[in-house]
Amino acid sequence: MQDPPGVDVAALQRWLDAAVPGLLQGPLRVTLLAGGRSNLTYALTDGVGRWVLRRPPLGHVRATAHDVAREHRVLGALAGTAVPVPRPVALAGPEVLGAPCYVMEFADGVVLREADQLHAVDGDAAAGALVDVLVALHRVDPEAVGLGDLGRPAGYLERQVARWSGQLEAGDLREVPGLAELGRRLGARVPVGGPAAVVHGDYRLDNVVVTADRRPDVVAVLDWEMATLGDPLADLASTLVWWDGMAGLDSPVAAVPGDVPGWPDGGSLAAAYGRAAGADLAELPWYLGLAFFKIAVIFEQIHSRSVAGLTVGEGFDRLGAVVPALVERGHAAS
Numbered sequence: 001m002q003d004p005p006g007v008d009v010a011a012l013q014r015w016l017d018a019a020v021p022g023l024l025q026g027p028l029r030v031t032l033l034a035g036g037r038s039n040l041t042y043a044l045t046d047g048v049g050r051w052v053l054r055r056p057p058l059g060h061v062r063a064t065a066h067d068v069a070r071e072h073r074v075l076g077a078l079a080g081t082a083v084p085v086p087r088p089v090a091l092a093g094p095e096v097l098g099a100p101c102y103v104m105e106f107a108d109g110v111v112l113r114e115a116d117q118l119h120a121v122d123g124d125a126a127a128g129a130l131v132d133v134l135v136a137l138h139r140v141d142p143e144a145v146g147l148g149d150l151g152r153p154a155g156y157l158e159r160q161v162a163r164w165s166g167q168l169e170a171g172d173l174r175e176v177p178g179l180a181e182l183g184r185r186l187g188a189r190v191p192v193g194g195p196a197a198v199v200h201g202d203y204r205l206d207n208v209v210v211t212a213d214r215r216p217d218v219v220a221v222l223d224w225e226m227a228t229l230g231d232p233l234a235d236l237a238s239t240l241v242w243w244d245g246m247a248g249l250d251s252p253v254a255a256v257p258g259d260v261p262g263w264p265d266g267g268s269l270a271a272a273y274g275r276a277a278g279a280d281l282a283e284l285p286w287y288l289g290l291a292f293f294k295i296a297v298i299f300e301q302i303h304s305r306s307v308a309g310l311t312v313g314e315g316f317d318r319l320g321a322v323v324p325a326l327v328e329r330g331h332a333a334s
Helices: 009-019 068-078 115-119 123-139 156-170 179-188 232-245 266-277 284-307 316-333
Strands: 029-032 040-045 050-055 088-092 101-105 197-199 208-210 218-221 228-230
Touching: 009 029, 009 088, 050 068, 068 088, 068 101, 123 197, 123 208, 123 218, 123 232, 123 266, 156 179, 156 228, 156 232, 156 284, 179 284, 179 316, 197 232, 228 232, 232 266, 232 284, 284 316
Parallel strands: none
Antiparallel strands: 029 040, 040 050, 050 101, 088 101, 197 228, 208 218
């Protein structure tokens, strides 16, 4: 059986046998999973147990991006809190696969990524479960779980604007009308922001595993590579953009809940979060603009890697076409 792109299965098995003796009961089989538009995600099995492997994308990436060691650390810190996460198993440096990687437990459940899945689920229940876990995350005491140094809360919003503007300028990306201007507009009027919390950075419906029920509960939150200490409203705004900010667009990432009849809109999610977290949402429009800006830059980066032949999976070639609409909606929102 041919190794999947980015994984030397024999090297991976040798490392796991040494790092976690007795974990594997037989030959390791590795399959690239769907989704994972940034770090690459693989399913592992020895015929008895199941695990998940995460590693950075193929090709050159910025030193501060795709930090799997950060993901591994966050998972270990949040295990045992009210935030459901897969427990990490082992972390390796680049000597195993040519890039850092880690293995975590497999979260048994479903990821609501396809439109037919969303049609079969109670949208209000799914929305409520998603909001409840986001509120629980923002209530975690970073110091108490060993994440007090995960980020620098002071100046978080300014750095977010600067980070994504910098990645736009540093990469070999297209010049998309209005994209750089959106970053400048956001940088010219940055809100004061509220108390810092652990933020996920990419919290959305298809980044959680849920129970296979009509009224699902969240089993595990995935994809923690952008987690840091920052402004909780930035997390909320990102969730809202993925929820219905892309409604009507041909995005290949996942089905858009806002496109599903009977599902609540983003305003309902925002109101539910505001009530549960006691948050002031007056400045939410600015945060929505930031979320559109960040996602547009990420899509441009993935589009660039796709053109260079450095992506693995389907749909990457379609992301570039979505960016102009994201830019327009970012300007409108903020």
